[in-house]
Amino acid sequence: MALTGDLNTFSFADILQVLARDKKSGVLLVEWNDMIVAYYVKDGELVFARPVDKVFRVYTDRNFDQLITRLRIKKEDIYKTIERFFLSRLNQKEGIFSFTPGFIKYDSDVPVYYPVEELIMRSSRYLTEEEVERKISDEMLIFEKTHDADEKVGRVKLTEEEKKVLSLVDGSKTVADIRKESGLDSLTVDRALYGFLATGIIRRKRKERIQKPSITLDLLAKIIEKIKQL
Amino acid sequence: MKELKKIKIVIAGPFAAGKTQFINTVSEIKTVQTERKTSGSEKNVKDYTTVAMDFGKIRIDDEHELYLFGTPGQSRFDFMWEILGEGALGIIVLVDSTDPKTFHEARRIINFFQSRFPVPIVVGANKQDMPNAWSAEDVKAALDISEDEGIPVIALSAKNKDEVKKTLLTLLEIIRYSLESS
DSSP states (O other), rough: OEEEETTTTHHHHHHHHHHHTTTTTTEEEEEEEOOOOEEEETTTTTEOOOOOEHHHHHHOOOOOHHHHHTTTTTGTTTTHHHHHTTTTTEEEEEEEEEEEEEBBBOOOOOSSSHHHHHHHHHHTTTTTTHHTTTTTTOTTOOOOTTTTTTHTTTTTTOOOHHHHHHOSSSSSSSHHHHHHOOOOOOOHHHHHHHHHHHHHHHOOOOSSSSOSSSSOOHHHHHHHHHHOOO | OOOEEEEEEEEEETTTTHHHHHHHHHOOSSOBOOEEEOOGGGTTSSSEEESSSSEEEEEEEESSSEEEEEEEGGGTTHHHHHHTTTTEEEEEEEEEEGGOOOGGHHHHHHHHHHHOOOEEEEEEEEEETTTTOOOHHHHHTTTTOOOGGGGEEEEOOOTTTHHHHHHHHHHHHHHHHHHOOO
């Protein structure tokens, strides 16, 4: 199933989050105002990028190793395409994306110079106030580190500000507390939290309190039976 | 005449997520609607929208009725979410799976209900019958729903009665589990 959308309303941090979560493989096509770029994704990692003049050309190359051989790019140099066609465009928000899973075949190991967690954090550094509000929508939100936070952090070069923000995430401090205690401006804090959330370094803290349903089991069984019979 | 006791489930979700359709599909009465003509950019999406609430109902027995209350989708009406959430047995948050620009709003709605009404929540990844619909798994990832949140994401088309029933039954089974374990 293809994933399509608009970069204006669904940022690169969001897209990479979805691709990384299920370790998807395929091609992410972005139609920018000035060019079309195909981003190659292997197991949730962005491994290669190339501009294409016609979209259909992307779908004619189904073997990754043969593709880069034909393009005369050494495997150890493919990360440079990420720098040129991804990192350099993170401040651009106008584009339509579509991800097609599965059709590209990767014969051998492909080096990952920029882990997806690193790319998500870099993307989050370009988010506007309006964009960060989409995830950090309430200053009373509380976050906690995930069980594999250390492993994920190990794949990212955090800035000093991000390290500071992460050190304050403890499962009890609110976003408002973190903003205040860090001494950083709100946008810097929120961008960091957005990135941590998208990479899976932190998550929303689940409320322990679940209200006991105000209904008896017998009545509930009747409702279930009624719905089944509709 | 004896007044029937009301049991309430809230159907929430962003603008044009399919809440009214969801209620229409299973309600035993013609859904009571408070719709007005849309204007501005909303008009490009649909001609009418809910401005206070919709409700449909299902008679359970001689004493009880199940009400399905649909909230208005636009955030300018979020004061209604607070009113409708009070006393709800559970909440279904519908998402238009073809429209990723509404996913963040859906998450905001989940956060809203989680913080105020700690009752079971199910997400319905609606419009699966449309081209370009994101899968339920991808919607789940986009909404940052972690496994331990206990919020299932169900793929459905609100026009399909069996799929609407499945979504309701998923919520009711979570409520049953919650009752049995408390």
